[in-house]
Amino acid sequence: MAGGHSPGVRRRRLSAALRRLRDDSGMSAADVAKRLKWSPGKVTRSERNEWKFPKRSDVEALLDLYGMEGEERAHLLSLTEEARGRSDWHEYADLFTGPLPDLEAEAVRIRTYETVLIPGLLQTPGYAEAVSRASQVVPPEQIERKVTSRMARRGVLDAPNGPLLTAVIDEPALRKVVGSHTVMAEQLRFLAGMAAHYKVTLLVLADEVGAHPAVDGAFTLFDFPQPEPGIVSIPTVVEALYVEDPAYFDRHTLVFDAVQNLALDPQGSLDLIGSIAAEHDKKA
Template structure:
């Protein structure tokens, strides 16, 4: 548990992600049953299939336990799996531990990170959010005057609180591939950058964190179009691609889209320096900021 500004944030209760997991499960179960949405709707006594389709797309607010139970009956789900899915339905009706920061996130990123088994991130121009220092994060939010001054401190707090997921026993492995441009772009000041890069070196010692640097002399590569993250969940739930901008976050679980970004990540990963070399490279750049 991590405390920020008197509020407690834990990394083990994510109703929004439970709803996503439940939606993916009932979508998969129907596909395995061979039934159409219309056929299932008829058995449920619903007028048409769109209601089920919305459930499968996670376009619902609070799943109803009795409806989920009836769907599981139709799909003839074994008792053990049935109990798991009914538990998901119950857990999905709560409120996220991140609700105090809900207005600051354009999507459900903290909840997704809390449920992930692995996060693979490529960053082209900035240090990954989970690995930023408060000073670096504050300088980014203050740049350009886009973020209201009254929101800056809460945004920094929320970003720092997100890092608690790495210390959770069931938290994800984090693999970050960082372009050299992100290490050399001065955010805030030389002092802020030196502190940030030293912090990166320290975080690389975390047993769940792997840091790799793509140096300029690696030349052109397939990830140059921009940053993205691949977020993996416990099998058989599908992974997603997360792409964030200053105003919105896009979360895509289309299998072909995920596969394409996996190929891109693997390609840039292969161009990166080895972990020990990457740490030395980060250290050499930090030393330049210290001068």
């Protein structure tokens, strides 16, 4: 699954590009609809990624209207074909209420702040199983597949074009007993090992920092190739929320930068992880 194909994200890229081209043209959605003899709703749906399978003929009509030629035109038409495919994650589609695996596969950078859990891309099977069982949201018969899918997601970190991951983890997440002390000791040792991965930066926000800008909750930032907008993901009890608004993304970027600056440096973070893992070992 490493570097998996993500038609859903390609559709999002295509929609963002078409919206940008219309803005640059100075035309309104109503203007475009009138010129192409479409309904205004068809134009807005294409720009909001509310289509299932973009039609090449529709995209060609829009590019003709906007006067788009050359390499960018070829790129957008190629994107149209890729957007019509099926995600490599289709076998796990029933387990995800949002586009998480596709976003991870297509991002160039992922920045995540976690309050009480280890980030999903850095979880061990034992820890992931304990989280799924405790949630009471995942049906018991689906837990094994849920864990398998979570382990498969980590493959993006080994993909040549996979994202860089910066994870800031609040100290309580290291101390909370998820599953058992044995599970936690194993998880923290694995976490320390992942800190050596060339694409992973792991930082711990120590308890002694006290209140901080992100104290209200966890969130994840997905960065994509410019000029595509980033996405903020905020977990809830049942499913995550995904927000594309640039101003919202920028505010969360400022918050993330603040907690990153407050966190221990990489070596200090490893030292704290090691000492807490030892405490779990003693209690196991």
